[in-house]
């Protein structure tokens with residue numbers, strides 16, 4: 335673990351994930367609007383048909399990183415540990431098909447480390463190997479990730495919290511401001527979204543609505 339769990343929990347509230355293929359507008363404008371709306375953390379995830387590679391990918395990463403820096407929003411890189419280290423990102427997010435979390439932890443030092451998990455065993459391993467937070471999903475049906483696993487609803491999240499696993503947790507998959515509340519009630523520290531913000535007519539308003547939805551439940555908790 336490299337980040338104070340309390341600080342990590344606040345950062346997870348509205349975790350926006352995006353790459354160039356997720357946007358119908360210029361990604362820089364989308365990110366700027368999302369920040370205005372109140373996102374708390376950003377992940378650069380450049381994946382899927384038509385995505386950028388090499389120098390072009392790095393160039394977009396640096397532009398988005400600079401936008402995050404201006405507003406003190408930590409900038410996380412999905413999967414590409416080399417890129418994260420090269421541009422001195424604030425953290426990385428990895429899945430189960432990537433290198434083991436302890437190997438990644440050694441490469442990134444005290445940067446934020448997030449790991450996607452789908453079972454109790456994967457969660458325990460991620461925690462032991464130094465994850466700062468875990469991501470679980472898909473909570474609801476999503477068409478954004480082609481190889482997403484079966485929809486799990488709140489079952490796994492509820493199981494995790496009943497087992498008294500206290501690591502910061504964020505849910506992902508099909509989340510919108512309309513369906514975010516049950517997730518927070520079930521013990522998630524925040525929501526991560528791609529299309530709810532990146533495909534919105536107003537990414538700023540969409541981010542603000544998500545922020546309100548999450549905070550409304552947290553204040554009542």
Ligand code: 3NM
Nearest residue numbers: 471472476478507508527528529
């Ligand atoms: N990971 P949207 S679902 C990137 O289940 C990603 O691990 C998932 O996009 C998982 O907010 C997903 O548009 C896509 O549904 C999330």
